[in-house]
Structure formats: structure tokens, C-alpha cells
Amino acid sequence: MPTTQPPTVTAAQAVPQVLADAGIRRCYTVPGESFLELTDAVEQHPDMTLISTRHENGAGFMAEADAKLTGTPAVAAVTRGPGAANLAVGVHTAHQDSTPMIVLLGQAETHRLGREAFQEVDLTAFYAPITKWSTTVHRADRLAEVTAEAIRVATSGRPGPVAVAVPGDLFGEHVDEQVPRPLPSMSRSLLPEKDRDRLADWLTRAVRPVIIAGGGAQGAREELVQVAERYSAGVYASWRRQDVFPNDHPLYLGHLGLGCPSPVLEALRQADAVLVVGCRMSETTTQGYQLPEAGTRVAQIDIDPGQIGASVNVWFGAAADARAALSELGRAPFKASYRDWSAARRVWVDTTKVPRVAGEQTRGRLHPWAVIAGMRATLPEDALLTNDAGNFATFLHRGWWFRHPNTQLAPTSGAMGYAVPAAVAAKIARPERTVVAVVGDGGAMMTGQELETAVRMGAPITVIVFQNGLYGTIAMHQARALGRLSGTRISGPLDLAGYARSLGAQGATVHTREELAKALSESVTADLPTLVDVRTDPEVISPSATLGDLLG
Ligand SMILES: Cc1ncc(C[n+]2csc(CCOP(=O)(O)OP(=O)(O)O)c2C)c(N)n1
Numbered sequence: 001m002p003t004t005q006p007p008t009v010t011a012a013q014a015v016p017q018v019l020a021d022a023g024i025r026r027c028y029t030v031p032g033e034s035f036l037e038l039t040d041a042v043e044q045h046p047d048m049t050l051i052s053t054r055h056e057n058g059a060g061f062m063a064e065a066d067a068k069l070t071g072t073p074a075v076a077a078v079t080r081g082p083g084a085a086n087l088a089v090g091v092h093t094a095h096q097d098s099t100p101m102i103v104l105l106g107q108a109e110t111h112r113l114g115r116e117a118f119q120e121v122d123l124t125a126f127y128a129p130i131t132k133w134s135t136t137v138h139r140a141d142r143l144a145e146v147t148a149e150a151i152r153v154a155t156s157g158r159p160g161p162v163a164v165a166v167p168g169d170l171f172g173e174h175v176d177e178q179v180p181r182p183l184p185s186m187s188r189s190l191l192p193e194k195d196r197d198r199l200a201d202w203l204t205r206a207v208r209p210v211i212i213a214g215g216g217a218q219g220a221r222e223e224l225v226q227v228a229e230r231y232s233a234g235v236y237a238s239w240r241r242q243d244v245f246p247n248d249h250p251l252y253l254g255h256l257g258l259g260c261p262s263p264v265l266e267a268l269r270q271a272d273a274v275l276v277v278g279c280r281m282s283e284t285t286t287q288g289y290q291l292p293e294a295g296t297r298v299a300q301i302d303i304d305p306g307q308i309g310a311s312v313n314v315w316f317g318a319a320a321d322a323r324a325a326l327s328e329l330g331r332a333p334f335k336a337s338y339r340d341w342s343a344a345r346r347v348w349v350d351t352t353k354v355p356r357v358a359g360e361q362t363r364g365r366l367h368p369w370a371v372i373a374g375m376r377a378t379l380p381e382d383a384l385l386t387n388d389a390g391n392f393a394t395f396l397h398r399g400w401w402f403r404h405p406n407t408q409l410a411p412t413s414g415a416m417g418y419a420v421p422a423a424v425a426a427k428i429a430r431p432e433r434t435v436v437a438v439v440g441d442g443g444a445m446m447t448g449q450e451l452e453t454a455v456r457m458g459a460p461i462t463v464i465v466f467q468n469g470l471y472g473t474i475a476m477h478q479a480r481a482l483g484r485l486s487g488t489r490i491s492g493p494l495d496l497a498g499y500a501r502s503l504g505a506q507g508a509t510v511h512t513r514e515e516l517a518k519a520l521s522e523s524v525t526a527d528l529p530t531l532v533d534v535r536t537d538p539e540v541i542s543p544s545a546t547l548g549d550l551l552g
Contacts, residue, residue: 012037032079034106060090065422140173200332206273216278223326372399390440417446479550500531
């Protein structure tokens with residue numbers, strides 16, 4: 001009797017099927033010899049797109065931004081030692097930003113492992129501190145299973161990155177075709193009625209209740225607005241999650257970011273009840289672990305019980321999904337009487353106003369505030385902004401009103417080089433959106449080459465570069481702390497528009513507000529990516545200081 005053999009596929013071919021079954025659509029890579037069959041299998045899969053980038057740093061930021069925007073993980077697939085090292089900054093960002101990410105790493109072949117083979121590094125150990133789970137697969141027939149497990153871990157509880165290293169010889173081995181193991185459909189952890197009513201009663205009785213909303217509340221915008229209105233509570237957005245709540249809402253009180261003006265924090269200082277939702281209360285959000293002030297009653301709702309009370313004292317914690325919990329709170333049989341937040345809001349609104357001095361051009365360069373004014377006048381309100389790390393971002397964070405959901409992608413990890421690749425990924429994932437990267441000249445030269453990826457992938461983004469010839473943030477710290485600069489002057493002006501053109505994109509050099517308006521309005525309707533190189537004044541080192549004053 002002839003026996004029927006089960007159909008076989010290569011271990012590599014099983015992977016994209018598992019990914020696609022989980023709704024994952026994109027894999028960002030720099031190809032390597034240790035995972036030839038994997039890039040081939042992804043390329044051949046009808047539901048997946050393989051996106052080759054110009055540096056693993058770009059691949060990592062793209063996968064992170066893609067997932068942050070869509071809520072579904074993306075994959076970064078790179079090679080052993082050098083590739084894995086280059087990718088690490090994006091994985092660290094996903095870890096700090098609670099973004100689900102699947103990292104697939106080609107490793108040295110099984111029979112060479114442990115001999116410090118070509119580019120070998122202990123990848124599991126290397127990635128352990130910056131992932132939720134880091135592992136190495138040693139059998140080809142377990143690769144699909146581990147991939148499914150990686151997706152489950154990355155997306156459950158507090159999301160984050162998972163790294164799976166695979167010795168290169170395993171990918172080509174034939175394995176039985178896998179019976180897909182569907183991801184379990186999870187019920188959302190709810191807020192029990194008793195707890196809901198306790199919280200609702202507390203918010204109703206409070207005199208000045210305030211909500212701090214973080215990334216975990218991003219998918220719960222309507223519910224958040226409803227709760228804020230029902231309990232007449234002021235709302236702060238956590239660090240770089242400004243789009244969590246409509247900034248034009250009368251209850252929005254500001255952004256707990258770097259350099260937040262002290263008066264904006266006053267309503268938080270005065271609050272007698274602080275409800276923290278989907279927010280890990282990082283160093284920046286808590287303004288150096290100073291707020292909420294000791295003695296303030298804080299309640300925290302978080303999907304991860306480990307976050308509750310982790311950095312602030314909390315009298316009441318609920319391990320619950322932000323959306324489910326807010327939806328419950330919005331329906332509780334309580335309603336607070338009207339509280340007047342107009343004074344606190346006016347304080348914030350005033351900090352967003354473009355100062356008159358921004359109209360003046362100094363040393364032939366634009367004031368950073370003038371760039372924000374130009375953006376406000378020219379870009380659509382619902383443009384999706386990605387931003388890099390750097391002092392230029394303090395002007396953006398202060399001056400741009402994030403009115404619409406999913407309009408901000410920014411690394412809470414503070415990683416330079418984020419903005420351009422994040423914008424490329426955002427445009428690939430959401431081609432209908434206007435996507436604008438905002439970056440300093442330091443960050444632009446770290447990952448700006450991903451403009452070529454944007455050109456190749458047909459992703460017409462706008463990149464606004466604040467070119468001030470400085471690693472400005474660090475220059476500010478040096479001037480303030482030491483009274484002189486070291487290593488923070490970078491050559492300039494560079495012909496960044498020419499650089500963009502050499503990559504197949506468009507470029508414009510901007511010295512005046514008129515040139516800026518023209519370049520921006522043309523860029524958002526262009527078919528090609530456009531880099532707008534704005535020459536900004538290095539003297540204006542932050543919204544509140546000049547470099548000369550700090551050095552003086
Ligand atoms: C990958 C990385 N390297 C170094 C730093 C430290 N750092 C923070 S901001 C900054 C300077 C940014 O310069 P630029 O992009 O020109 O923006 P500017 O501050 O001048 O506005 C540096 C070096 C960082 N955050 N990330």
C-alpha cells in the first residue's frame with residue numbers, strides 16, 4: 001500500500017503564512033546570507049510585502065512605526081551580528097514605546113554555532129534586555145510554532161518586541177505543512193462594576209480631577225472624551241502621545257513633555273484626583289518623577305498589572321484594557337457637576353501661540369517658531385507627523401495642535417533617526433494620508449537615506465529639516481551645564497536638497513517664510529518624496545533660551 005506523505009514546505013515558507021494569518025502584512029529588511037529563504041518566502045507570499053531598506057536602523061524604525069500606527073505588528077528581518085546590532089535602536093524604541101514588533105534574525109548555521117563563527121553573536125542574550133521575549137529556534141519544524149508564539153507574546157498585555165534567532169541552515173529544511181493555529185481571541189479585561197462605581201464616585205466627588213492619558217488609550221479616543229466630559233475632568237497627554245485626546249477640546253490641558261512650561265503643570269499640581277489611563281508614567285511624563293505630587297490621590301488603569309504603581313503611589317489600580325474600562329466608566333450611574341477648566345486651558349493655549357519674534361529673520365535664517373507657523377498655515381490639520389529627537393521638536397510639540405487621532409508618531413525613547421523611516425512606513429501603510437517627517441539636521445543624516453526607500457516604494461512623504469548646524473539639544477545642555485561646547489557643532493549648511501535629489505526625491509532649500517509656504521504646499525501634493533531644508537537660527541536653541549545667553 002503506498003503511503004501518502006503529508007505535504008511539505010520549507011521552514012521559511014511556513015513563516016509568512018503564520019504572519020499573514022495574524023494580519024501582519026509587511027516585513028522590513030536588509031537582506032543577509034543567513035536568511036536567504038526567508039526573504040524569498042516573504043517576497044513570494046501573496047499577502048505580504050517585503051520592503052528592503054538602506055540600513056537596519058531604518059528597518060527597525062519602520063517596523064515600529066508601522067505597528068504603532070496600525071496596531072498590528074510588523075516584522076523586521078535582519079542578519080546576525082552586524083545586522084542585529086544596527087537594528088537594536090528600533091527594538092529598544094519598540095520596547096520603551098510598548099509597540100508590538102516581530103524581529104527575525106538569521107543566525108550562524110547550527111554546526112558552526114558556539115565557535116564565534118562568522119558574525120556570530122549570542123543573539124538571544126543580546127536582545128534579552130530590550131525585548132519581551134528573546135529566543136533561538138533549534139529545530140526547523142518548530143519555527144512556525146515559535147513565530148505564532150512570538151506574535152502572541154508581542155501583542156498580549158503590554159505590547160512589545162520579540163526577537164527570534166534562527167540558525168541559517170534551518171530555513172531551507174522541509175517540514176510538514178503546518179495546520180494553522182489561530183491566535184486565541186481574547187476577551188478584553190473589564191473593570192468590575194464594583195470597582196467602576198468606586199472610581200466613578202471618586203471622580204464625581206473630587207474638586208479638581210485630572211486624567212493623564214497614554215499610548216494604551218490611543219484606541220479609546222471616543223471613550224476617553226466621554227469620560228472626561230462625564231466627570232468634567234481636565235486631560236493631559238503623556239509624553240509624545242499628544243494625539244490621544246483632541247487638542248481643541250475645552251478639557252485638554254497640555255502635553256507632559258520635555259520642557260513643559262511650569263504654568264501648564266499647575267492644574268496637575270492642584271489636582272486632588274488623578275486618573276492615569278494606559279500610561280506607564282515614564283520619567284518624562286512624570287517630569288522627572290515629580291508629578292503627580294506626593295499626597296495626590298492617583299488611580300491607575302493599565303493592561304499590565306506590573307505598571308500599576310510602578311513609578312507613582314497609587315491608591316487604586318485596575319488591571320484592565322483602557323478602552324473597555326473607559327467605556328464602563330462612561331456608562332456608570334454617576335455624573336459630575338460642571339467644573340470650569342477655562343483658566344487652565346488658556347494657560348496651555350497661550351504657550352502654543354507663535355511669538356512675534358518669530359517673524360524676524362536673523363542672520364539670514366528662520367526662527368524655529370516660524371517653521372511651526374508655516375506648518376500650521378500650510379499643512380492639513382489631519383496630517384500625520386512623525387518627529388525625531390532634538391530641540392526643534394520642542395517647538396513642534398508646543399506649537400502644533402494634534403486635533404485628530406493617529407496624527408503623531410514619535411519615539412518616547414528619544415531615539416534620533418526615527419522621523420524619516422517612520423514617515424516612510426506610515427505612508428506605505430496608509431497611502432491616503434498626508435505624512436510629514438520633522439527632523440533636525442543631526443537626525444536627518446542618521447537615517448535620511450531612507451528617502452530612497454520612499455522613492456522606490458512610491459511613498460511621497462514630506463521631510464522638514466531644521467538645519468541649524470548643531471546637535472542643538474546637546475549644545476544647549478553643554479552651554480547650560482559647562483558654559484562651553486564640545487563636539488556639538490556639525491558642518492553646515494549642507495546641500496540637503498541636493499542630497500534628497502541624489503536619492504531620487506525632490507528637494508527645496510528654504511530661507512524665508514514665503515519659500516517655506518511654497519515648498520510645503522507643493523510637497524503635500526507631489527508624487528515624489530520631498531525634503532524641505534529649512535535654514536534655522538542656531539542661536540534660538542529652545543523656546544525659552546538663546547545659546548548666547550546660556551554660554552554667556
Ligand atoms: C540615536 C541617538 N543618539 C544620540 C542622542 C542624543 N541626542 C539627543 S538630541 C541630539 C541632537 C539632535 O540634533 P539635531 O537632530 O540636529 O536636532 P536639534 O537638537 O539641533 O534641534 C543628540 C545627539 C539620541 N537621542 N539618540
